[in-house]
Amino acid sequence: MRTAKWAVKGIVDDFTECDCCGRRRLKRTVALMPLDAEGSEDGTAEDVVYYGTSCAATVLGWTQGKVAAAASAAQADRDQRDDYARRTISIYAPVEFAPVRDRARVYYGRNPGHRATGVKASEEVARLLAEARATLADTTTGPPRPARVEDFHRYVIIFASDRRIHLVRRVPGDKERRLEQATAARRRAERRSRPRRRLRRRPHPRVEQQGMAGRSRLTPPHWSTLPAPASAGSRGSRRIARRHRP
Structure with a gap:
C-alpha cells in the first residue's frame, strides 16, 4: 500500500x-x-x-510542533497573497470598465518599464483582476473572501467633462476620518469659489497725474545742491544751485 x-x-x-x-x-x-x-x-x-x-x-x-509551524507558515503565506490580491483589486477595479487610455495611464503609471515592451495595459489589467479574484475565491483554507473593491475599500471616482477619469480617491473606513475628509474638501471648494479681490495699485508718492492727457511726470525736489568738482579751483568750496527740469 x-x-x-x-x-x-x-x-x-x-x-x-x-x-x-x-x-x-x-x-x-x-x-x-x-x-x-x-x-x-x-x-x-x-x-x-x-x-x-x-x-x-x-x-x-x-512531530506536532513541526506540523503546527508548517501550517502557520503556509497560512501566513496565504494571508500575504490575499492582501496582495485585495491591493490589486483596490488599484485596478475602479478603472476596470474605464476607457483604454485611463486603464493605460493607471497601469503604466505603476509599471513604467512595460510601456515600451508592447504589453497591452487593458489585457494586463483584466489578467491581474482575474488572478486576484481567483485567489480570494479559493476555499482551500476557508470560505471565499470578499473580492469586490467596495467590500473592503470605499472609493469615489471623479469624472472630467469628457467622461475621462480625473481622480480616484479612497474613502476612509472610520466615520471621524470621513467627516474630516469631507470638511477639508468643503473648505477647499469654498476657497476656490470665493471671488478674488483685485488689488488697487496706489501711485508712487513722487508721481503726479497730469491733466486729462494722462501723463505723469516725476517730481523731484525743485532745488538740490551738489558739491562742485575738485577742479573748480577757488570755487571748489562753493555749492552750485542746480534746477531739475522735466
Whole structure:
C-alpha cells in the first residue's frame, strides 16, 4: 500500500472536525492537499482534508510542533497573497470598465518599464483582476473572501467633462476620518469659489497725474545742491544751485 503524501496548506478555524479520526469541537485543524507520485498537488479545493494536529503529524511522519509551524507558515503565506490580491483589486477595479487610455495611464503609471515592451495595459489589467479574484475565491483554507473593491475599500471616482477619469480617491473606513475628509474638501471648494479681490495699485508718492492727457511726470525736489568738482579751483568750496527740469 502506497503511503499518502500531503502538502500542508494552512490552519483552519472554520472546520472543527477531524476527517481522520472524527473528533469534533477542535480549536483548529490543518488543511492537507494530496500529492501525486511526482510530488505535485493532485486535486482541487474539494479534495482537501482537514485533520487535527495529532492526526496530521501521524500521516506526515512529523512531530506536532513541526506540523503546527508548517501550517502557520503556509497560512501566513496565504494571508500575504490575499492582501496582495485585495491591493490589486483596490488599484485596478475602479478603472476596470474605464476607457483604454485611463486603464493605460493607471497601469503604466505603476509599471513604467512595460510601456515600451508592447504589453497591452487593458489585457494586463483584466489578467491581474482575474488572478486576484481567483485567489480570494479559493476555499482551500476557508470560505471565499470578499473580492469586490467596495467590500473592503470605499472609493469615489471623479469624472472630467469628457467622461475621462480625473481622480480616484479612497474613502476612509472610520466615520471621524470621513467627516474630516469631507470638511477639508468643503473648505477647499469654498476657497476656490470665493471671488478674488483685485488689488488697487496706489501711485508712487513722487508721481503726479497730469491733466486729462494722462501723463505723469516725476517730481523731484525743485532745488538740490551738489558739491562742485575738485577742479573748480577757488570755487571748489562753493555749492552750485542746480534746477531739475522735466
